[in-house]
Structure formats: C-alpha cells, structure tokens
Amino acid sequence: MRPGVSVLDAVAATGVPVLSSCRTGTCGTCETAVLDGIPEHRDAILDDLERSENRCMFPCVSRAAADRLVLDL
Incomplete structure (x- = not known):
C-alpha cells in the first residue's frame, strides 16, 4: 500500500467492497x-485501551502500522 492511502481506499482499489x-x-x-x-x-x-487491544479498526482513515495487516472483510 502506498503511504498516505487509507486501508479503505487500498481495499476498494482491488474491487473488494467495504x-x-x-x-x-x-x-x-x-x-x-x-x-x-x-x-x-x-x-x-x-x-x-481499545486501540491498544487492536481487535478492530476503522479503515476509512486508518493505516497499517506494519508490513502485514489482516482484516476480516
């Protein structure tokens, strides 16, 4: 994923609806x-606390903090 691109935009670019x-x-x-x-x-x-648990995220504005991020889409 390019820097500055939200997860939502990156996923949408592959054709996966979110x-x-x-x-x-x-x-x-x-x-x-x-x-x-x-x-x-x-x-x-x-x-x-919820952020530190990393159980969910909001891909419209969030990014991956590491090379790999697996979401339940």
Whole structure:
C-alpha cells in the first residue's frame, strides 16, 4: 500500500467492497475486525485501551502500522 492511502481506499482499489459512510473516522460504519497485524488508528471513536487491544479498526482513515495487516472483510 502506498503511504498516505487509507486501508479503505487500498481495499476498494482491488474491487473488494467495504461499507463506509463518513470517511472521517467518526461514524463507525466501516468498523472491521483485525485478525493479524497492527493498525495505525486514526479514528475518533476508539479510546486508548481499545486501540491498544487492536481487535478492530476503522479503515476509512486508518493505516497499517506494519508490513502485514489482516482484516476480516
């Protein structure tokens, strides 16, 4: 994935549909389970504890914090 590209945009470019609404990380529509890897959370929804657990992310604004990120799409 190119730097500066959200996970949502990268996934959409491959033809995989992901439900989204706001594209600003505030509505929660695109909440996606994280199966493996560490996301770089850029949303305004999760608190610090939820972010540290890395169980879900909001791909409309978030990025991968490592080379590998596996989501339950």
